[in-house]
Amino acid sequence: MSVTIVYGSDGGCTRKIAKRIASQIDARLLDIKQARRADLQRCPLLILGCPAHDDGARQSDWKQCLEVLEDTELDGKTVALFGSCGRHNCSANFLDALGALYEIVAEKGASVVGFTDTEGYDFSEPTVVRNGRFADLASDEDNQFSATNARINAWLNQLIK
Ligand SMILES: Cc1cc2nc3c(=O)[nH]c(=O)nc-3n(C[C@H](O)[C@H](O)[C@H](O)COP(=O)(O)O)c2cc1C
Numbered sequence: 001m002s003v004t005i006v007y008g009s010d011g012g013c014t015r016k017i018a019k020r021i022a023s024q025i026d027a028r029l030l031d032i033k034q035a036r037r038a039d040l041q042r043c044p045l046l047i048l049g050c051p052a053h054d055d056g057a058r059q060s061d062w063k064q065c066l067e068v069l070e071d072t073e074l075d076g077k078t079v080a081l082f083g084s085c086g087r088h089n090c091s092a093n094f095l096d097a098l099g100a101l102y103e104i105v106a107e108k109g110a111s112v113v114g115f116t117d118t119e120g121y122d123f124s125e126p127t128v129v130r131n132g133r134f135a136d137l138a139s140d141e142d143n144q145f146s147a148t149n150a151r152i153n154a155w156l157n158q159l160i161k
Pocket residue numbers: 008009010011012013014015051052053054055056057059084085086087090091093094095141142
């Protein structure tokens with residue numbers, strides 16, 4: 001299956017996770033700064049990666065380039081989301097950036113796959129929880145980086161199915 005991973009990253013954590021995911025599946029890797037609508041449009045499985053920055057806001061490149069995603073036809077497409085986040089003083093908005101991306105792709109008719117159990121995470125009010133689970137791969141690179149590989153594998157198993 002053709003897979004495209006589009007990510008944004010300020011500090012490199014999300015890029016690192018994107019590379020780990022790409023190394024396990026046959027995926028094309030694109031920074032959101034370089035992505036064009038056709039890149040997002042032509043793959044059956046689109047994976048979007050975004051860290052939480054500034055009180056749960058989307059990372060800066062995702063803010064600037066969001067129209068690429070907004071202009072893409074996603075009806076009937078399969079989309080998976082992943083994010084890196086953390087910082088002890090951010091637990092109230094842990095993964096909010098992903099919640100906003102989830103809303104955009106779901107409203108455009110995409111089917112979101114790859115959910116993660118919330119057990120073991122430190123958070124209070126995440127907007128990306130759906131039916132009691134994170135609607136994405138949630139990586140806490142600041143506090144729980146040793147758990148990331150196992151979380152990637154469990155999430156990828158759902159996507160590959
Ligand atoms: C300026 C700044 C603001 C952050 N704000 C949040 C936040 O609101 N919520 C959260 O869960 N994590 C927050 N974090 C933690 C980052 O999401 C985490 O370090 C992530 O791995 C960074 O990804 P990147 O290296 O790909 O940019 C923040 C980090 C920084 C540097």
